[in-house]
Amino acid sequence: MxxxxxxxxxxxxxxxxxxxxxxxxxxxxxxxxxxxxxxxxxxxxxxxxxxxxxxxxxxxxxxxxxxxxxxxxxxxxxxxxxxxxxxxxxxxxxxxxxxxxxxxxxxxxQPEPALSLLVKKAVVMGVYSPVSRCGKSAFALTLAQVLGRNFSVLYMNMEEYSGFSRLVDDAFERDLSDVLCLYRQGEFNWMKLKTMVYPWNEIAYIAPARYGEDLELISPEEMGDLTGRIARESGYERVVIDLGRCGRGAISLLDACDVIYMPVREDWVSQAKLEEFEEYLALADDGRVREKMQKIRLPRVRLAGRHENYGDQLLWGEMGDFVRRLLGGGQPGEWRNDG
Known part of the structure; x- marks a missing residue:
């Protein structure tokens, strides 16, 4: 009510x-x-x-x-x-x-919410790669912006050093570190989450952790559980997560995603890293994570000028065109409006 x-x-x-x-x-x-x-x-x-x-x-x-x-x-x-x-x-x-x-x-x-958000669970779209310098973060940010034209989107970045505050040119009173703290203390709920969400262009975001060490205070299993709660309780239709280093227990966090995009590169070193990651999946995964994964080769991002219009350049440049084609293909859980 x-x-x-x-x-x-x-x-x-x-x-x-x-x-x-x-x-x-x-x-x-x-x-x-x-x-x-x-x-x-x-x-x-x-x-x-x-x-x-x-x-x-x-x-x-x-x-x-x-x-x-x-x-x-x-x-x-x-x-x-x-x-x-x-x-x-x-x-x-x-x-x-x-x-x-x-x-x-x-x-x-009111320590506990007396009201509930009567909403469907959000589709969680993770972006992860064992390969370095593959355009992962640019893709994740573009994906969130393109989806934001049709859906309510929450963007999260779980990298140690995201540079996100420089991109949006903003300072944050609260960030992912505060969300993690609430979760560890057993005090997380949608109402408190709303005090930590900021708007940017057509999307909402939780600012990345101010200190990379804070990400080590929570296990991948706990992060996976927190991701599920955010998807169920936040009221957004799509949650886009730029995943950083998952480390041991990565399966739990990846399994919290409904779709996982994995940018890859074709050079020898990148292929070697990819093979090792696939060997890990063969041992640790029962098949559910691999079914959700989609390998993608991203276009090269060519940007002009300073960072002030970085988001617009991504959205209306080659990366934006790539994402729109990808989503237009009707991949599971991506572009169809199931609300």
């Missing part, structure tokens, strides 16, 4: 735009309703209890009189007084930024 998130602000355009963003962009079990009149909000709440109220700055007594537990203030001051910090959110930031703060505050008031 979807609960109500009431958005109140005296600026009707602001209130409506924020409500529209929540309803159209966010995968949350809330229906956002916009109000620019306190009287209309009070009348509405008499018959429709709200789970959360986002309210422009009003006298505290007036907001307390609404009788709603989760009231968060949309503050016009970027820096709020310490005593208000727990319930104040800077209103002139991106919609995704506002919702990350809303969900973080909601988590504090």
């Amino acid at each position: 979807r609960k109500i998130m009431a958005v109140y602000d005296e600026d009707p355009v602001y209130a409506q735009r924020l409500a529209d963003y929540v309803n159209q962009k966010e995968k949350l079990p809330f229906t956002a309703m916009a109000f620019s009149s306190m009287e209309r909000l009070q009348e509405y709440l008499k018959e429709h209890p709200a789970e959360i109220i986002l309210a422009g700055e009003r006298p505290a007594a007036e907001l307390e009189a609404l009788g709603i537990k989760n009231v968060m203030i949309l503050s016009e001051a970027e820096v709020v007084r310490e005593k208000e910090a727990g319930s104040s959110i800077y209103k002139y930031q991106s919609g995704s930024g506002i919702m990350r703060e809303v969900m973080a505050a909601y988590c504090c008031s």
